[in-house]
Amino acid sequence: MSGERPDERRQRASDLMHLNAMALEETERSLHDNAEDRANPAAAERLHRLADSMTDTARDIADRARDLAARDPEPERH
Structure with a gap:
């Protein structure tokens, strides 16, 4: 956002990236659970x-x- 220092922007971006990684891990768990419920072994493997x-x-x-x-x-630019 405007007025943020570069290190603040970097930290905010890092925090958002961590949240995205956590969301992907949740999706990963859901996909593994879904695969376990598949009757079709090929679909489960995919x-x-x-x-x-x-x-x-x-x-x-x-x-x-x-x-x-x-x-x-x-360094901050003025």
């Missing part, structure tokens, strides 16, 4: 693979969020 890829994506987002938050503050 859901498990999709869920696993979401886990990978969530991990990548969380890693990027940590890296973003850990950056040295940039």
Whole structure:
């Protein structure tokens, strides 16, 4: 937002990225549960693979969020 310092914007972006990663992990759990309820083994396997890829994506987002938050503050421009 306007008036925010670069480090505040970076922290807010990092926080939002963490929330997105957590949402993906919740979706991943739901997909695994849904896969367990499938009578069709091929469909269940596809859901498990999709869920696993979401886990990978969530991990990548969380890693990027940590890296973003850990950056040295940039000097303010006037």
